[in-house]
Amino acid sequence: MSNDYGLLQDLKVLWRSGALTFVLARRDVAARYAGSAGGVLWAYVPPLLTVACYFLVFDVVFGMRLGDKAPVERVGTYLIVGMLPWMAFCDALSRAATSLVDAGGLLQKNALPPVVFPARSVLASAAVFAPLMLALVPAYLPWHHFSTALLALPALVVLQWLLCFVLGYLVAIFTAAMRDAAHLLGLALSLGVFLSPVLFPVALFPETWRWVLWINPMTGPILGYQSVLLKGEWPPAAVWMALLLWMGVAATLLEVAVRRSREQLVDWL
Amino acid sequence: MSAQSGKLQVLQVDGVSKEYRLYASARDRLKALVTGKPYHRSHWALRDVTFKLGRGECLGVVGNNGAGKSSLLKLLAGTLLPTQGKLERAGRVTAILELGAGFHPDFTGRENLYFAGNIIGIPAPEMRRLEPEIVAFSELGEALERPVKTYSSGMVVRLAFALVTAVQPDLLIIDEALAVGDQHFQKKCVDRIDAFRRNGCTILFCSHSLYHVRQLCDRALWLDGGVVKALGDTESVLAAYEKHVRMQEQTKEAAIVAVASAMASNSVQPDSRSAACIVSVALDGLGLGEPPLLESEDLVVHIEVFSPQGAPPSIGVMLEQAQGVGIDSVATHADGVLPKSLGAGRWRSTLTFSRLPLHTGEYVVSAYLFDGQGLVVFEEWRRYLTFRVMRPSLTPGLVRLEHNWS
Numbered sequence: 001m002s003n004d005y006g007l008l009q010d011l012k013v014l015w016r017s018g019a020l021t022f023v024l025a026r027r028d029v030a031a032r033y034a035g036s037a038g039g040v041l042w043a044y045v046p047p048l049l050t051v052a053c054y055f056l057v058f059d060v061v062f063g064m065r066l067g068d069k070a071p072v073e074r075v076g077t078y079l080i081v082g083m084l085p086w087m088a089f090c091d092a093l094s095r096a097a098t099s100l101v102d103a104g105g106l107l108q109k110n111a112l113p114p115v116v117f118p119a120r121s122v123l124a125s126a127a128v129f130a131p132l133m134l135a136l137v138p139a140y141l142p143w144h145h146f147s148t149a150l151l152a153l154p155a156l157v158v159l160q161w162l163l164c165f166v167l168g169y170l171v172a173i174f175t176a177a178m179r180d181a182a183h184l185l186g187l188a189l190s191l192g193v194f195l196s197p198v199l200f201p202v203a204l205f206p207e208t209w210r211w212v213l214w215i216n217p218m219t220g221p222i223l224g225y226q227s228v229l230l231k232g233e234w235p236p237a238a239v240w241m242a243l244l245l246w247m248g249v250a251a252t253l254l255e256v257a258v259r260r261s262r263e264q265l266v267d268w269l
Numbered sequence: 270m271s272a273q274s275g276k277l278q279v280l281q282v283d284g285v286s287k288e289y290r291l292y293a294s295a296r297d298r299l300k301a302l303v304t305g306k307p308y309h310r311s312h313w314a315l316r317d318v319t320f321k322l323g324r325g326e327c328l329g330v331v332g333n334n335g336a337g338k339s340s341l342l343k344l345l346a347g348t349l350l351p352t353q354g355k356l357e358r359a360g361r362v363t364a365i366l367e368l369g370a371g372f373h374p375d376f377t378g379r380e381n382l383y384f385a386g387n388i389i390g391i392p393a394p395e396m397r398r399l400e401p402e403i404v405a406f407s408e409l410g411e412a413l414e415r416p417v418k419t420y421s422s423g424m425v426v427r428l429a430f431a432l433v434t435a436v437q438p439d440l441l442i443i444d445e446a447l448a449v450g451d452q453h454f455q456k457k458c459v460d461r462i463d464a465f466r467r468n469g470c471t472i473l474f475c476s477h478s479l480y481h482v483r484q485l486c487d488r489a490l491w492l493d494g495g496v497v498k499a500l501g502d503t504e505s506v507l508a509a510y511e512k513h514v515r516m517q518e519q520t521k522e523a524a525i526v527a528v529a530s531a532m533a534s535n536s537v538q539p540d541s542r543s544a545a546c547i548v549s550v551a552l553d554g555l556g557l558g559e560p561p562l563l564e565s566e567d568l569v570v571h572i573e574v575f576s577p578q579g580a581p582p583s584i585g586v587m588l589e590q591a592q593g594v595g596i597d598s599v600a601t602h603a604d605g606v607l608p609k610s611l612g613a614g615r616w617r618s619t620l621t622f623s624r625l626p627l628h629t630g631e632y633v634v635s636a637y638l639f640d641g642q643g644l645v646v647f648e649e650w651r652r653y654l655t656f657r658v659m660r661p662s663l664t665p666g667l668v669r670l671e672h673n674w675s
C-alpha cells in the first residue's frame with residue numbers, strides 16, 4: 001500500500017484539491033483573528049511594525065551606516081530587505097510544522113488528504129507576506145532603478161515558498177511522529193537569523209567561516225533579494241544553486257518520510 | 270452473497286486488514302520514521318474482511334466493543350487507509366461519524382456551513398442552492414447568523430446532520446448517529462435516512478441497537494476480534510450474535526439483572542416533561558413472593574405512555590426468560606393496532622397473552638415506546654417487571670406449544 005505512494009502522488013492530490021486548499025487557507029487566516037474588529041488586518045501589523053521600527057530607529061533617528069563592503073550604506077534599509085523574507089520563512093515554517101497535528105480532529109473525521117494542511121499553512125502565510133515583499137519594489141526604487149533584474153524577484157518569491165512547503169511538510173510529519181520536532185524547529189529558527197546575511201553583509205563575516213551561512217536554506221534567497229533590490233543586479237549563480245540543492249535535499253527526505261508515514265499518519269495525530 | 274448479482278456494485282471490500290502500530294513512546298515512532306525499521310507492536314483491528322454491497326442494500330454491522338466496527342467504518346469513509354487489501358467505492362460517500370466536529374465556535378452557523386461544505390465536497394455555488402433546504406431542516410432560523418459558540422449542543426448536531434445529508438449519497442455510513450438531538454429531531458433524521466434507503470441509497474449502519482439493525486437492514490455483518498464471524502441475512506446473523514452475547518454474559522447475568530431492576534425502579538419519571546416517555550407498566554393478577562407469582566391464567570400487561578406529538582406512538586412489549594432466552598416480542602405498529610388516546614398526549618395499551626403457555630420459571634417483561642412507524646425508540650424500560658409462573662407439569666420445557674397426538 002505504502003510502496004506505490006510517494007511525494008509525486010501527494011502533489012497530484014494537492015493539485016486536484018487546489019480549491020479546497022485555498023478555502024482552508026482563507027479560513028486559517030480568518031480563524032486567527034475571528035472575533036476581532038480589525039480582522040485580517042492584524043496579520044499585517046507585526047511585519048509592518050518591524051519594518052517601520054528598523055527604518056525609524058536605524059535610518060532616521062540614529063542614521064547608522066554600514067562599511068564600504070556592504071551593498072548599501074544605510075543599516076535600516078539593509079536590514080528590511082533581509083528581515084522581511086526571513087520573517088515570512090519563520091512564519092510559514094512554524095505554522096506548517098504544527099499544521100498536521102492541529103488538523104488532527106478534522107483529518108480523523110473527514111476523508112481529506114493530509115498534504116493540504118501544510119500547503120494551506122504555507123499559502124496562508126504567503127497571503128500575508130508576499131504582498132509586503134512585493135511592496136518593497138516601489139519603496140526601493142532609488143536603489144534598483146527599475147533594473148531588469150527585478151524579473152528575478154517573482155521567481156525568488158515563488159521558490160522561497162515552494163521550499164517552505166517542502167520543509168514545512170517534512171517537519172509536520174516529524175512533528176506528528178514526535179511533538180518535539182516543532183520545538184526544535186523554533187529553536188533552529190531563532191538561531192538561524194545569525195547564520196544568515198540578514199543582520200550582517202556576507203562581506204563582514206570572516207572568510208574562513210562564510211560556508212557556515214549556507215547551512216541556512218534562506219541564505220540563498222536573502223542574498224538574491226539583496227542583490228536585486230539593493231543593487232539592481234541579477235542574483236549570482238550561487239543563489240540559484242543553493243536554492244535548488246536545498247530543494248533537492250528536502251524533497252528527497254520528504255519523499256522518504258511520506259512513504260514511511262503515509263498509512264499511519266492520521267493515527268499519530 | 271451472490272444474491273445481488275445484477276445490482277450495481279457500490280462498495281467492494283476485498284481482503285481488507287488494518288494494522289495499528291503501537292509504539293511504546295514517541296521516540297520509537299521517530300526512530301521508525303528515520304530508520305524505516307519496525308519499532309512497534311502490531312495490533313490488527315481488522316483481518317481479511319471481504320464483502321460487497323449493491324445499490325440500495327442496507328448492511329448492519331454489529332459486534333462487541335473493540336471488534337473493529339469503528340475501524341471498518343473509518344476505512345470505508347476514507348479517513349483511514351487499509352494496511353492490506355483493496356477498497357473500492359463508487360459514487361458519493363457520506364459518513365456520519367461525529368457530527369459538528371469541524372465547526373469553529375467563533376464563526377456563525379452560515380460561515381461554518383459553507384466551510385464544512387467545502388470539506389465534504391459541496392462547493393460554495395452548490396451550497397447557495399442547498400442552503401434554504403438545510404436551514405429549514407435544521408430549524409435554526411435566525412440563529413444561523415449567530416456564532417456557533419452560542420448554540421446548544423442539539424443545535425450544532427442539527428446543523429451538522431442537515432448539512433451532511435443535504436445531498437443524497439450513493440453510500441451512507443452511519444455510526445450510531447440515530448441518537449442525535451431531541452426526540453422530534455431524531456424522528457426527522459430517521460425518516461430522512463429511511464427516505465434515502467427507499468431512493469436506492471446504499472447504507473452501512475453500525476449500531477449497538479439490534480432493534481434498529483433489524484428495522485433498517487436487510488443484511489448484517491458480525492465482527493468479532495477484527496474478523497468476520499458471520500455475514501448474511503439480518504435475522505440469522507443477529508440470532509447468532511445474540512446467542513454469543515447471551516453465553517458471554519450468562520456468568521454476569523445475575524448481577525446485571527439486580528442492577529437493571531434497581532435502575533428501572535428509580536427511573537419512573539414525572540409525566541410533566543415534554544419528551545415522549547413511558548408512564549407506567551403494570552401486570553394484572555400478581556400474587557405474593559419475590560418475584561411475585563402470576564396467579565391468573567392470562568398475562569395482562571397495561572402500559573401507559575406520554576407522547577406530545579399528535580400522531581399515536583407505538584408500544585412494544587418483550588417477554589424473556591429471567592435467566593435466558595427471549596420468548597416473544599410484540600408491538601402495536603407491527604400488529605397494525607393503535608394505542609387508545611386518553612387525551613393530553615397520554616396513550617394506553619393493554620396487552621393480553623391468553624392462557625400464557627409457559628412452563629414453570631421466572632420471566633421478565635420489558636416495555637418500549639416507539640414512534641408510529643417503530644423506527645425511533647423514544648424510551649425503553651428494559652427488564653422492568655419480573656414474575657414467576659407455576660405450572661405443575663411432568664415434562665420439562667419452556668413453552669407449552671399447542672399440540673395433538675394421533
